[in-house]
Amino acid sequence: MTAVLPAPSPATPPAPDATTPPPEAPPAPRRTRGRLLLLGLVPALVLACLVAAGSGQLPIPVAEVAGSVLHRLGLDLGPLPAHPQGEATLWQIRFPRIVMAATVGAALAVAGALMQGVFGNPLAEPSVVGVSAGAAVAAALAIVLGLDFAGVWTIAACAFLGGLVTTLAVYALSRSGGRTEVVTLVLTGIAVNAVAGALLALLLFLADTQAREQIVFWQLGSLNGSRWTYVGVVVPLTLLGAALAMRYARPLDLLALGERPARHLGVDVERLRVVLVVVVALLTAAAVSFCGIVAFVGLVVPHLVRMVVGPSHRVLLPASLVAGALVLVVADLAARTLVAYAELPLGMLTSLVGGPFFFWLLRRTRRTAGGWA
Amino acid sequence: MSARTPAPTPAPTPAPTPAPALTAEGLEVRIGGRALLRGVDLRVEAGEVLALVGPNGAGKSTLLAALVGDLPAAAGSVHVHGRPVADWRLRELARERSVTTQEHHLAFPFAVADVVAMGRAPWHGRPESDDDETAIADAMARTSTLPLAAQTFPTLSGGEKARTAFARTLAQRAGIWLLDEPTAALDLGHADDLLADVRRAAVGGVAAVVVLHDLSLAAAWADRVVLLEAGEVVADGPPDAVLTAPRLTSVYAHPVEVLRHPATGALLVLPRRAARPAAHQLEESTP
Numbered sequence: 030m031t032a033v034l035p036a037p038s039p040a041t042p043p044a045p046d047a048t049t050p051p052p053e054a055p056p057a058p059r060r061t062r063g064r065l066l067l068l069g070l071v072p073a074l075v076l077a078c079l080v081a082a083g084s085g086q087l088p089i090p091v092a093e094v095a096g097s098v099l100h101r102l103g104l105d106l107g108p109l110p111a112h113p114q115g116e117a118t119l120w121q122i123r124f125p126r127i128v129m130a131a132t133v134g135a136a137l138a139v140a141g142a143l144m145q146g147v148f149g150n151p152l153a154e155p156s157v158v159g160v161s162a163g164a165a166v167a168a169a170l171a172i173v174l175g176l177d178f179a180g181v182w183t184i185a186a187c188a189f190l191g192g193l194v195t196t197l198a199v200y201a202l203s204r205s206g207g208r209t210e211v212v213t214l215v216l217t218g219i220a221v222n223a224v225a226g227a228l229l230a231l232l233l234f235l236a237d238t239q240a241r242e243q244i245v246f247w248q249l250g251s252l253n254g255s256r257w258t259y260v261g262v263v264v265p266l267t268l269l270g271a272a273l274a275m276r277y278a279r280p281l282d283l284l285a286l287g288e289r290p291a292r293h294l295g296v297d298v299e300r301l302r303v304v305l306v307v308v309v310a311l312l313t314a315a316a317v318s319f320c321g322i323v324a325f326v327g328l329v330v331p332h333l334v335r336m337v338v339g340p341s342h343r344v345l346l347p348a349s350l351v352a353g354a355l356v357l358v359v360a361d362l363a364a365r366t367l368v369a370y371a372e373l374p375l376g377m378l379t380s381l382v383g384g385p386f387f388f389w390l391l392r393r394t395r396r397t398a399g400g401w402a
Numbered sequence: 403m404s405a406r407t408p409a410p411t412p413a414p415t416p417a418p419t420p421a422p423a424l425t426a427e428g429l430e431v432r433i434g435g436r437a438l439l440r441g442v443d444l445r446v447e448a449g450e451v452l453a454l455v456g457p458n459g460a461g462k463s464t465l466l467a468a469l470v471g472d473l474p475a476a477a478g479s480v481h482v483h484g485r486p487v488a489d490w491r492l493r494e495l496a497r498e499r500s501v502t503t504q505e506h507h508l509a510f511p512f513a514v515a516d517v518v519a520m521g522r523a524p525w526h527g528r529p530e531s532d533d534d535e536t537a538i539a540d541a542m543a544r545t546s547t548l549p550l551a552a553q554t555f556p557t558l559s560g561g562e563k564a565r566t567a568f569a570r571t572l573a574q575r576a577g578i579w580l581l582d583e584p585t586a587a588l589d590l591g592h593a594d595d596l597l598a599d600v601r602r603a604a605v606g607g608v609a610a611v612v613v614l615h616d617l618s619l620a621a622a623w624a625d626r627v628v629l630l631e632a633g634e635v636v637a638d639g640p641p642d643a644v645l646t647a648p649r650l651t652s653v654y655a656h657p658v659e660v661l662r663h664p665a666t667g668a669l670l671v672l673p674r675r676a677a678r679p680a681a682h683q684l685e686e687s688t689p
Contacts, residue, residue: 149509283520285509289472293503293525294574295496340510 054060063344066337070351077355078131081362082123086246086370089115106176129255129263130361131354134317135324136267138353140312141273141327142345146281147305148200152394153331155313156324157387158199158214160192160219166228167191169244173236184260189314195221196306196313211394247321252361252375259319266315271350273308276341277301285340323357323376325383330356332390388397417580420483423448423578423609424469428478431461431468431633433568438464439633442478446609452639454613456630457654457660462613463504465630468581469611470501482578496524499578500571503584506563506638511554514566519564521573533575534569541572544599560587568596572603579603579610585619597623621645629653645671 050126064106083089089110096107097119110116137155144153144160155161170176171187179186203209203217233244283291286297316323330353331345338344357375358380364373422445430443439461446452466622467473467479471487480487482499490498500521502570508517509639518538520593525531542548550558558566564587572580581602585593599621600610612621620627621641629644631639637644650658650671657674 063656146509151510279523279526282512282516283523285512286520287503287505287507287509289470290501290503292472292492293470293496293499293501295493296521297492337509339516339517340512 030042045050051064060344063254063338063341063348066334066348067351070348070355074131074351074355074358077358077362078127079131080198081358083118084362084366085123087114087119089113089119092120125257125260126252126255126261126361127358129320130252130357132221132260132263132267133320133323133350134330134353134355134357134360135350135354136263136270136312136327137281137323137357138330138349139267139271139274139346140309140316142331142342143281143305143312144196144309145331146284146342147302147309148203149287149336150209150211150213150214152211152328152387152388152390153193153209153214154325155309155316156322157328158196158198158203158218159225159401160195160309160313161317161322161324162225162229163195163198164188164192164313165195165247165322166232168318169229169232169236169247172240172243177260179200179251181258182262185266185318187312188318189310192310192313192317194306195225196310200306211391215391236337247317248376249374250321250323250379251364251372252320253321253365253372263315263319266311270308270315271302271346274312274346275343277305277308278346281305281342282340321376326353326356326379326386326395329383329386330388332386420448421481423483424611425484426465426469426478427481427483427532428476429465429475429480430471431464431475432476437476437633439468442468442633442635444469444628444635444638445579446611448609449604450625451604451610451612452624452626452628453624454628454630455617457617458469459632460630460653461633461641462630463582464633467615468609470499470580471495496574496576498576499580500574500576502567502571502579502581502584504582506555506567508555511556514547514553514555514558515542515551516560516571517555517566518547518569523568524576525559525573530575531636537573537575541569544572545569545596561589561592563594564588565592568599571596572599577608579608579612581610581612583613583615585616585689586616593619593621594595617645617650617671618669621671641669643670 079094082094083091089112093108093110093115096109097116099106100109101120120363141154144150144158146156147153148326165188165191167389168184168188170191171184176187176351177183199214199217199221202220203213205213229244229248232242236244264295280296281292283294283296284298284301286294292298331349334345334352338348361375364375364378367373424444424446426442427443429439430437431439443463444452453530454465456462464473468475469487471480474496481494482490487495487567513525515538519534519540521541522531522534522537539548545568547562547565547569550562550566555563564584568581568584571581581600584596587632588596597612597619600608600612604610612624614624624641626639627637627641627644628635629649637649644655645660647658647660648676649674650660659674661670662668663670663674
């Protein structure tokens with residue numbers, strides 16, 4: 030590797046140059062890789078959406094899917110679905126589900142990246158530390174009690190509150206001396222998940238048959254039954270959360286130095302923490318309210334992105350957003366097409382892949398840290 | 403520079419004296435009822451390098467943390483440019499003052515150039531951020547961390563981490579530097595280079611407080627030495643006035659001798675050791 034920053038030559042003072050690149054340039058290779066990754070991920074996501082929309086019991090060629098979208102956008106391009114049910118299948122069943130998958134994936138990946146930044150720990154993730162479970166308990170409570178104080182937003186609001194309370198609890202319980210140790214975090218997660226699991230079981234026990242079915246479906250995590258009205262709740266929450274997250278990308282980088290050094294560089298650490306904990310709860314609620322617990326996306330995606338583009342949150346957050354969307358669109362496609370005439374639970378599928386990944390990450394973290402300090 | 407010879411008695415023009423860069427008055431810090439610092443008075447002016455020395459547990463790092471504002475004062479006050487440290491907005495303060503802590507921990511594998519660039523954060527969104535590139539490149543060149551630019555921080559050796567942390571301080575371009583044992587992990591060459599940089603910055607108007615263990619280093623590079631013992635300042639003054647053999651022997655509870663370098667006259671502080679018997683003497687002495 031060669032040095033990427035220009036060494037100032039002692040003979041000539043650094044002349045103000047009109048063509049100076051924007052300030053604070055991180056090492057060029059990683060920055061370029063960040064751009065390349067986004068350039069690759071966005072078309073991949075579009076393609077995955079088109080393929081996913083065309084797949085299912087009623088296959089529709091990708092060209093017809095694209096044509097249908099373009100016609101809706103007012104562009105007379107491409108063929109329309111040939112099958113009489115094609116248009117309805119796409120717009121009433123598949124598109125809301127795909128948009129939901131992409132949004133939930135984006136929300137989970139950004140929530141994971143944020144949580145890792147706030148805790149300064151690559152193993153922090155909403156489902157691992159029990160925030161998803163906490164949000165699910167509150168949402169299940171809303172179903173069992175038949176709460177309906179905010180219409181279609183009721184469950185999301187409850188999930189948000191549950192997620193917020195759980196995140197704050199985990200944060201308070203797993204921190205000592207300004208740091209979160211891996212062991213404490215994971216053990217706290219086990220405890221929180223156990224309590225949340227018990228509460229969910231209790232709610233299952235108390236619930237009537239219909240509510241019981243709804244809760245079980247959540248524990249498994251599924252995008253089946255996504256509707257535009259739900260999408261209308263989840264998309265704004267996710268956009269809000271992601272926008273807030275991006276605003277704090279820079280101070281999050283500084284937080285990696287530790288609390289004290291971040292404060293010495295002008296970061297109001299306490300305020301940053303509180304704001305980001307709320308954002309994590311918001312994003313987790315967005316993901317959990319209608320789709321249940323889809324685990325490990327927030328762990329795997331930011332980690333893989335970090336391996337490619339480095340840990341700078343200004344690149345990590347947007348790249349995780351797109352990558353998370355892509356991962357969940359593909360995972361949901363797999364969930365509903367792997368077995369003919371049956372649908373695998375999405376949460377099961379992500380855990381099947383994410384669990385071993387978590388295991389590997391745990392081993393690796395232990396090795397690099399030289400044991401559980 | 404004018405060629406005019408100065409008057410025999412240079413009358414110092416009484417300029418309106420600006421507030422000292424950093425002051426502490428009657429500073430007391432307690433943790434769990436125990437006083438770690440008692441009645442510490444300290445005054446650091448721009449252009450001055452002050453070394454904080456003292457035995458283990460004397461309160462050097464505690465004093466530094468209290469000066470930074472990380473530890474609350476049970477009594478007394480800390481002022482930065484005449485303003486109580488708690489009254490500063492954090493971003494503003496970060497533009498005036500940089501802090502290098504002893505521990506160099508990083509939660510994620512940032513590249514060295516990224517870590518140094520973090521020193522520029524307080525200037526973000528201000529006209530000074532136009533200098534970011536030069537400040538970073540200059541800081542890295544001076545700490546010889548340029549060859550490490552693309553390496554990730556966790557892969558560095560202890561000394562490389564310390565130099566990267568110092569580069570971050572340099573890049574911050576603040577007027578007050580607080581450095582907690584910046585030379586602890588450095589070999590003697592790099593330690594000298596670092597303190598020479600601090601010295602050079604002081605000539606340029608920086609006020610620096612450096613916690614040091616090596617008393618010869620303190621004598622060589624500091625304008626003033628503050629000697630702490632059990633949370634109290636026992637001596638404050640120029641190195642040759644503070645670092646005397648009887649005082650150090652008493653404070654460190656260990657025999658210490660202070661010598662002058664035969665050629666340069668520099669102060670050398672050494673623990674007094676009995677001459678080590680040579681191997682053949684050991685053999686001869688055994689019957």
